[in-house]
Amino acid sequence: MRNGEKIMEILSQKGLPGKNHKEGGMTQREVKKEPKERTKYLRDIYYDTLSTSNVEFPYWYTRKWNELDGEISVIRRAEALKCAFSHLTPTIYPKEKLVMQKTNYYRGSFPMPWLSEGFFVAKEDELYQEALNRGSASADELSKFGTGGGNVTQSFGKVVSIAGKFGMRQEEIPVLTKLSREWVGKSVEDLGHKYEQMVPNYQIKENIMKTLICMFDSGYTLPQGREVINYYYPLQYGFDQIIEMAEECKQAVAGNAGGDGITGMDRLYFYEAVKLVVEGMQNWILNYAKEAERLSKETEEDKQKKEYEEIADCLKWIAHHQPRTFREALQMIYTLHIAVLNEDAISGLSPGRVGQVLYPWFEQDMEAGKITEEEVLELLELYRVKMTCIDCFASTGVVGGVLSGNTFNNLSLGGLTKEGNSAANRLEMLILEAGMTCESTQPTLSILYDEKLPEEFLLKGIECNKTGVGYPAWMNNQIGVQFLMGQYGEEGMDLKEARSIAIGGCLETSPCCWKELTLNGKTYSIPGGAGQPTSVGVHFIANPKILELVLTNGYDHRTNIQVYPPHNKALKSYEELWETFQDYYRITCDCLAKTNNIQHDVWRKNNMSVINSFMKPDCLDKGLHIGNMGYRYNATYNIESCGTANMVNSLAAIKKLVYEEKKYTLEALKEAMLNNFGFQNAEETGSYSMKDQVKLEGTTAFDDIYNDCVKAPKYGNDDPYADSILKAYEDWFCEMTHDFESLFGKKMYPCQISVSTHGAQGRATLASPDGRLSGTTYADGSVSAYPGTDKYGPYALFNSATVWDHAKSQNSQMNMKIHPSAVAGFEGSRKLLDLTRAYLRKGGFHIQYNIVDSKVLKDAQQKPENYRDLMVRVAGFTQYWCEIGRPIQDEVIARTEYEGV
């Protein structure tokens, strides 16, 4: 091996997959549509908008909270929320039809210091220094934001960059610091930290966080999310009736335990809290109505004046009543959505099966001639713009390292009705059309694939895929239903209920239910969320990193921390190695599950959801909020993994080279890994892709072992050698997770997606025995092949991916990149649908496509200014290319590009 060469050239010389992208000019996407003029105007504003945070909401929240010292917690929280919502400044932009947003900025968000206050205070502040000493700071160090789009990565003028993404007006910084100080010792982060230290082996947890074996604590960063919202109660009853119901319920339960000596008396306070937050939301909506009326008076142009009047009429009605029209219903669900997002730090609040939820209004308006499909399409486009403007304020490690700035508002389509028939409808066709005419990241779309779905609907989804936007993703409805019945059967889930399935977040199968909605005397069954968040639990465990520490006797060479107790085993057999890996994994899950349970317990005691709670069955019926298990389904806490393909490939290499062929000792392999097989570190090369890694001058000692590691069997080639290791892992992992218990006393379960953690966790991982080099990004997803290692086409990959039962896991994740020429024309569409069907019929749970020429992505990396609107599918979500960090950009470019399907 010659020195100073890039790895792809080296691999190509040895007959291994090297340069895997077609030569020649760039191939553009086949399908390209344009939005309505109004949508284009508003989307163009988005393209030029900086992600902006302010402190208006936290100011009013904190002021009211402080006034109510000593009050019952849920009442104190509801009063604080009401005060904050009531004081949000309304801004309505010209040409908008759908209005309201999280703050008075177009793409606004705000910190919630009652959750976590440490990371956004000034760097020189002692609080920040204290925060740095906590394990959670490691994720921030190793996470990268994209430098383009709306990310404010550096301060300028009177705009201060916070957490590497959010811009804040300079004059608000002292206020932010003051607010954060008021929550020191009281936030979920601080109180959780105080009590989680009482967990035995707490220091191991800190070590795990510092070494990035685990990506983040869910209890104070994103305590809710990856769930499906439920809009039913406001859509059915309107806010005034909900307040009336809350008042009636208060009278029924006041002073009455109802046979429940623990939470029975809490019902009174919950119903009062519901009344308070609904009043706050009404004030918020009516403040926007007033603003619309003011603008109408100020505006001279007739059309715009009339539109402001229409906005005011719509808002004044939905502030009190059940919506009358499709437009009012759409405005209401959007308003409810951002209300929940303002209540708590949430990523992955999915709107669910919106096309089925809103169908009653669509059907009746169309029949009555009140609206046309073109008008519906425009409203759906505007909905996409508003949803894309949603930002979530969190630390660099969470927003950058995990989320890539995305908020995962996943809209599900298709699936089955309660009775088991196709649930796809005409409105869903228009939702897909809007996804093409208004390309934007939110809401991302997912089709719940079932054999009963009509061909026309499926081909519409394929047409949308061919726009290159990365959506819809394809989920296996039957596998999802099986998972739900297995996980939630003990809580009463049956087949009919399971058919209400929707995806929460990227691709989290979420428990839902049906509710009967009545509109103008006609009754409809509509699906909606009925379960706790699934973003909670142990997130994310770096599988290759744990294997690395097995080989290093529990010692992390990057940070010089003894993470786990030394196992001091000789690891004389593959079985002993595998058992030691399992032992370290269990230690990891045990301390993380317990400490996160404590964080979430603090959250539910002081920071419980009231708005999201009252909207989801069966909190209003039971009189119990989320923390008191008011939801119908509560067994949602999970254990998430990352880097499965690299772990499997590494185990395959060790098994073959060390234990079977005995060509190298484990010690020699470890030595090679510690020396990065004689290559520069990714930090030195400035790239996190294998293709750019550079050999060190004068180092040849590890050439042979590296060659053999690269050539060892790899997952994704229908090779039983590697695939059997995947199966053994999955059979163990899926069962092992059940041994851990959430704070609600429910068994946990596996969740297998990577989001963006494969970038940051790859950076924290040494070279691995599969030949992956130090600091480079892991394979994405959970059943995607490591880039360039799947050499026998997609069907071989499908065989490898489905050696285990995907219904045992909340999900599995398969990302595939296809060159546009491979699916050109109608014939190409049929091929892509056949490919999708083939995988799902084999039992795969999920597949998603990037239909893009890799040369376009490379060009975009060089000239981001030319690609503001370019979107790619990462791992469960679509994101603007320019807002993604370099490690993930490199990984998407490196993915194997299929030139034929």
Added chain:
Amino acid sequence: MEKKNLKHDDCRNFAAVDAAKGICRKSNTMIFTDTETCEQLVSIPKCKNCSHFIDENKDRIGTCAGLEKNSWTYGELLAVTCEGYHSNK
């Protein structure tokens, strides 16, 4: 208040888009927040424009004495929705 201390986000006709810019409803154009304001500026309610805002410090943080209980507040806080706002003009 002298005009030189004002920003566009002090104006009722300014629809803030982000921390750096917004839409001027009079000219219907995107303008930077910190550029010079014009003669048509209509003062928007902020705590600094309220007669109940007292004891302001160097960080523009002072006391709000206009609501049921006194509390600290800051001059740049928008008071469009504040029930206790009373213009100091």
